[in-house]
Amino acid sequence: MMSSQEHDRRSATHGKSLQAKLFAFIPVLIFTAAVVVAWQLVVNVFELPPILLPSPAQVLEAGIQEASVLASGAWVTGTAAVCGFAMSVLLGTLIAALMSQSKLLRLALYPYVILLQTVPIVAIAPLLVIWSGYEFRTVVLVTLIISLFPIINSVTEGLMAIPQDRIDLFRLYGASKRQTLWRLRIPTAVRYLMLGCKTSCGLAVIGAIVAEFFVGNGGANYAGLGTLMTGWQTLGRTAPLIAALFTSTMLGIAMFATVHMLSSTVLSRWMNHD
Amino acid sequence: MNMNSRILLSVLWLAGMFFVGCSPSKSVSKTGDGAIEPVSVQLNWYAEAEHGGVYQAKVDGRYTDAGFDVEIRPGGRATPVAAEVVMGRADFAITNADDVVLFRAAGSDVVALMAAMQDNPRCIMVREDSGATTWEGLKGMTLQRQEGQGFVEFLRAKGTLAGVQEVPYHGSVSNLVSDPKIAVQAYSFAEPFLAEEAGANVRTLMVSDLGWNPYSSVLVTRGELIRTKPELVAKFVEATKKGWQKYVTEPAAGNEAILAANQHGMTAGALEFGSTALVELARPDEMPIEEVGKMTSERWKSLVDQMVEMKLIKPDTVKFEECFTDQFISSSP
Amino acid sequence: MARVTKYCGRIAGAVKSTLSSAHNGRRNQGTICGKSYSRICLNAERAVKSIVERKQNEASSLRCDNLVVRFGDSAPAIDGISCEFPAGQVTSLVGPSGCGKTTLLRALAGLQSPSFGLITVDPSAQPQRGEVAFVFQQPTLLPWRTALDNVRLPLQLGVDSSTNEEATVRAKDELRAMELKEDAMHRYPRELSGGMRMRVSLARALVTRPSVLLLDEPFAALDDMLRVTLGELLLRRWADRPFTMVLVTHNIGEAAMLSHQVLVMREGKVTQSFDNELPWPRDEAVRTSAEFGAFYRKISDSLRGTIR
Numbered sequence: 038m039m040s041s042q043e044h045d046r047r048s049a050t051h052g053k054s055l056q057a058k059l060f061a062f063i064p065v066l067i068f069t070a071a072v073v074v075a076w077q078l079v080v081n082v083f084e085l086p087p088i089l090l091p092s093p094a095q096v097l098e099a100g101i102q103e104a105s106v107l108a109s110g111a112w113v114t115g116t117a118a119v120c121g122f123a124m125s126v127l128l129g130t131l132i133a134a135l136m137s138q139s140k141l142l143r144l145a146l147y148p149y150v151i152l153l154q155t156v157p158i159v160a161i162a163p164l165l166v167i168w169s170g171y172e173f174r175t176v177v178l179v180t181l182i183i184s185l186f187p188i189i190n191s192v193t194e195g196l197m198a199i200p201q202d203r204i205d206l207f208r209l210y211g212a213s214k215r216q217t218l219w220r221l222r223i224p225t226a227v228r229y230l231m232l233g234c235k236t237s238c239g240l241a242v243i244g245a246i247v248a249e250f251f252v253g254n255g256g257a258n259y260a261g262l263g264t265l266m267t268g269w270q271t272l273g274r275t276a277p278l279i280a281a282l283f284t285s286t287m288l289g290i291a292m293f294a295t296v297h298m299l300s301s302t303v304l305s306r307w308m309n310h311d
Numbered sequence: 312m313n314m315n316s317r318i319l320l321s322v323l324w325l326a327g328m329f330f331v332g333c334s335p336s337k338s339v340s341k342t343g344d345g346a347i348e349p350v351s352v353q354l355n356w357y358a359e360a361e362h363g364g365v366y367q368a369k370v371d372g373r374y375t376d377a378g379f380d381v382e383i384r385p386g387g388r389a390t391p392v393a394a395e396v397v398m399g400r401a402d403f404a405i406t407n408a409d410d411v412v413l414f415r416a417a418g419s420d421v422v423a424l425m426a427a428m429q430d431n432p433r434c435i436m437v438r439e440d441s442g443a444t445t446w447e448g449l450k451g452m453t454l455q456r457q458e459g460q461g462f463v464e465f466l467r468a469k470g471t472l473a474g475v476q477e478v479p480y481h482g483s484v485s486n487l488v489s490d491p492k493i494a495v496q497a498y499s500f501a502e503p504f505l506a507e508e509a510g511a512n513v514r515t516l517m518v519s520d521l522g523w524n525p526y527s528s529v530l531v532t533r534g535e536l537i538r539t540k541p542e543l544v545a546k547f548v549e550a551t552k553k554g555w556q557k558y559v560t561e562p563a564a565g566n567e568a569i570l571a572a573n574q575h576g577m578t579a580g581a582l583e584f585g586s587t588a589l590v591e592l593a594r595p596d597e598m599p600i601e602e603v604g605k606m607t608s609e610r611w612k613s614l615v616d617q618m619v620e621m622k623l624i625k626p627d628t629v630k631f632e633e634c635f636t637d638q639f640i641s642s643s644p
Numbered sequence: 645m646a647r648v649t650k651y652c653g654r655i656a657g658a659v660k661s662t663l664s665s666a667h668n669g670r671r672n673q674g675t676i677c678g679k680s681y682s683r684i685c686l687n688a689e690r691a692v693k694s695i696v697e698r699k700q701n702e703a704s705s706l707r708c709d710n711l712v713v714r715f716g717d718s719a720p721a722i723d724g725i726s727c728e729f730p731a732g733q734v735t736s737l738v739g740p741s742g743c744g745k746t747t748l749l750r751a752l753a754g755l756q757s758p759s760f761g762l763i764t765v766d767p768s769a770q771p772q773r774g775e776v777a778f779v780f781q782q783p784t785l786l787p788w789r790t791a792l793d794n795v796r797l798p799l800q801l802g803v804d805s806s807t808n809e810e811a812t813v814r815a816k817d818e819l820r821a822m823e824l825k826e827d828a829m830h831r832y833p834r835e836l837s838g839g840m841r842m843r844v845s846l847a848r849a850l851v852t853r854p855s856v857l858l859l860d861e862p863f864a865a866l867d868d869m870l871r872v873t874l875g876e877l878l879l880r881r882w883a884d885r886p887f888t889m890v891l892v893t894h895n896i897g898e899a900a901m902l903s904h905q906v907l908v909m910r911e912g913k914v915t916q917s918f919d920n921e922l923p924w925p926r927d928e929a930v931r932t933s934a935e936f937g938a939f940y941r942k943i944s945d946s947l948r949g950t951i952r
Contacts, residue, residue: 086397087418163481171453171478202784205755209778210801210852220801224788253458253478260458267479268459273393273417307788309834 091276100280107277107284109259114245115288117173117261121180122241122292126234128181129188136189137196137222138214154186158244162251173255176248183244187236195229196222227307231300238292242285262288350374350547351382353401355392355410357482358385358572359501360562360585361528362405364427366572367565368554377546385572388457388482393419396533403532403547407431408525409461409623411634412615416624420534423635424548425604426526427555430592433462433523434515436497436506438487446471446516449494455480455487456496461623463496465523468621482575487511500588504581525614526606527592537636548639552604559593559603562586604640611635703888704765704775704855705731706752711761713747720759721747723912729905731766732886734879736899738943739909745892748909749858752890753778765856777854779862783841785833785848791840792829795819795848818847821881839870846874850881856888864894871895875902879926896943900936901926908946916946 073093079085080092087095100107132150136143162179169175199221207217249255249263260268262285269278300308354362365383368374374381384401386392393414395401403424406414414421435454437443443452453476456463466472480495484502487493488511497503499515506513530551537544558565566582593603608631615631618624706729713722721744729735729752737745750756752763753776765776785794792815799811806814819829822843833841842862849857863871879902882889893899899906906918922930922939930936 086420088391088394088397088414167486171476200784202780202782203786205750205753205778205780206784207801208755209753209776210798212801216801220797221786224786227788251479251481253476256476264458264479267389267457270389270391271457271459273391273414273419275417306832310787 088273088275091279095276096279096283099274099276100283103265103277103280106260106265107262107281110262110265110281111284111288113254113257113259113261114242114249114263114285115291117176117180117248117255118238118241118245118288118292121177121244122184122234122238124177124181125184125188125237125241126230129185129233129237130192130230133189133192133196133226134218134223136193138218143193150186150189153182153189156182158183158247162248166251171252171255173257175252176245176255176261179248179252180241180244183247184237184241187233187240188230189233191229191233191236192226195226198229199225224307225310227304228300228310231296231304231308234296234300235293238296239289242289242292246285346378347375347380348378348543349382350379350403350543351384351401353384353390353392353395353404354386355390355404355406356386357575357577358383358569359498359577360566360569360582360589361428361432361498361501363558363562363565363569363586363589364528364551364555365405365530366554366568367558367562368550370564370568371554371557373550373553374547377550379547379550383572387575388480392531393417393421396421396531399533402536403530406529406531407461407527408529408611408614408634409618411529411531412618412624412629413461415634416628421531422534422537422633423526423606424530424532424544425552425640426529426606427604428527428589428592429598429605430595431462431519431524431527432498432500432589432592433518433527434497434499434503435466435494435518436484436487436503436513436515437494438491439512439514441491441494443494443516444514446521449516450474452476452492452494453478454494454496460496461525461618462518462523464621464623465617466518466521469521471521484509484511487513500585500592501581504584504588505576505578508578508580523617526610530604545639545642548604549643552640552643555593555603556600558586559590559600601644604643606635606637606640608632703732703886705729705888706856706890707762707764707766708748708752709762709764711748711751711763712759713744713751713756714759720912722751722758724761725912725914727907727914727917729888729890731888733904734882734889734891734902735905735907736903737890737892737907737909738894738896738899738947740947743909744912745909746860749778749860749890749892752776752856753858775852775854776856776858777849777852779845779849779857779859781861781864783833783838783845785841785844787833790830790832791819791824791836791844792816794833794844795851798848798852814851815847818851819844821850822847822877839866839874842866842874843877846878846881853885854887856890859889859891861892861894863898871898878902883925896940896947897931900939900943901931906943908943910947910949918942918946 076090076093080090091099132146136146158179161182165175165178169178196218203221203225204217207221212220245261246263246266249261250267254260254264262281266278266281269275269281352365354365356362358366362383365381369381369383384395392404392406392410396404397419404421406421408423408426411421411423435449437449437452441448441452443449449471451474454472455478457480458477463472463477475494484495484497484506487495487506488509495502497515499517503513503515530548532544554565562582566579566586569582570577570579594600611634612631615624615629615634618629619626708725708727711722711725712720714720723744725748737748739745747756751758755778785791786797789797792812795815795818796811799806799814816829824840824843824847828836828840833844836844842865846862849859863874866874875898891899891902900920900922903920906920907914908916908918918939920939922933922935
């Protein structure tokens, strides 16, 4: 019989009550309000010209004015970012899987993986434009390159950082390399992949915007956020520029939130390694 | 006074100094007459023929004669001219008339002082073998242009860019040289010569032909400087006008200075041709040399009206008479 | 000179294994020059017999001959052990930390290749997967699988050709035998207490009906009451279908209560072995008896280095 000490442990997955979740937003809102107030004060006290720093009210007004343009811009940029990000997850996982299986491949490929991280995109983008043209795929390509490194890095680590006991377990039962990959390495790596994704999705948005600086709209009917920002900067219209900045931030946050939600719902059982 | 009060006072004093230090107009120091005043001029592009007058004036010693130590700052692909001037990091700048209107619409108090180019050099450059001989021929081509520029809006509004793929322009003609389907924004007296030197035969389509003709190579400053230091502004305008007058007749020395300041692929040959070609725009119809740099209310008014019509600016946001002042240029010899 | 001796020793070992395998048809796990190999030498009769024997899940005996395990150039973790783990019996390994008991266990499991010497498993025939089961010090459950799925894992890895339904049934049986409630079977490891996790780990080890069960201080992280409970549970499972069990433990009382034989180790060697004459079944009465106390003292004295 089980001892009395062995009663069920309180489940770690007891969800926080809805009330608690809502209350968690309050500190953020207060802080945001404080930042906005400080911003307005700075503009007033230092009498800053709007071309340097418009007031929060001016930014809001510009944002409302340009709302439809910003929305379509977010759509264009967001599509490129999501495509590039998705491709980087697929490609990155594949490369990491290959690298985890063979030490030779690891040694051969890792310097190039690091190259991905360090190569200045400002130098690569014009080259890509020459090779791939002023197309949507060029924007996606740039985004892919920028988002790839965190994925490869984290997934490789995940595929290799497995507790020795578990590897022994699989050895004992004579598991084939494929079985070990599928039932042990990949499930372990999921958590690491999610970690990499959280970094990568923010980079993907940046990548898409930077790509638009070089590629333009890439054949889309609407201007992306990068194009809009370039235009407004040239025109000296800082208020909509800052509004575009916030929009791109929100885009990044939306992607991050999606990844987070995915990892805490569908993928939750692979996330906690104890 | 006890320790606490002293500390409080020091903090307040420091804060006060901080406030003072942050005030905009920093660059023009308050020296008396006879001393050399440091003055800076911000260019809106890499140093090219369109800035010739300024370089000529410096080389000829006009600025030193007037008591200025002038620093000419070349710009580039995306120079924030308005910000530089308004924030006091530059005292003067060279830009285009339509930019002045846009800056004012955005709330920057930028005022034009003189316009060296009476006619606008803006054009679209294509290769001879691209097959585009007229504006209609641009269809299906890829145009490299700076997003946000007035002339782009103008061409779009006129429908000239329908069917043209617009892509960013990074300041180099190399793409056009290698690809006949590329069209590039240009100044008629600059890029075409560079392209020819690189081996491409080109043709230009002048935007002014379609009715877009703002002043160019416009010298601007911030309104506050005009109000507080009119003598300084007057002397500077006078010296710059002399520089332009020299540049449109004998540009050799000025070109040398431009070449030295341009790290962006300008060549002596292109400059030579260019400085000859721009005379046409600076003195159209053989305008007398005394009138170099002049501006008229009519042109400014029609520009503002045109930009309102194109929906580049909202109506009643910009008063044309505030965009410029001809008090200095008309009183200069 | 030392190297020559080493070489001679290795050659001797190899020759010996060749001779004995040719003669007896045992499965050998030996080494030549540090590389491990499996040699099977059967005649047809023996082959058939051993397959029949295997099907009955008969326990296997284990034997070490001159086993040496060395890591790098440091002193060997196992310094020449020759001992026998009789078929169907429970042997306890006790000793201070660092004496090499875990290394020995891993070597027996095939997770650690010997630097020298032989490990023999009897009866013969190509060992099938799952014949040797191991229980780690930590429960070593996969966190993304429920308790039930964890127990099904060895069967899913193809230890034997059971279908999914059969695997589920067998897994549930084992878990029930380990006294885990039905609803706990569908929980994830992080939702289970330490004791429950260890029950799952034991169930997983037993689901393949192994002929050898090796346990590396399985109850070290649990409290005393739980230790005793699970120890008794384990013994009851063993009684149902006796397998060869090697239990590494710190706890002398546990060693005394659960085993037929106690081996005392120190510094990579087996210093003493005791036959456990305590009566079966090992219940509370035995635990409080005088014989138990005496046996306990014998073992602890041996550990401390005083020989009786």
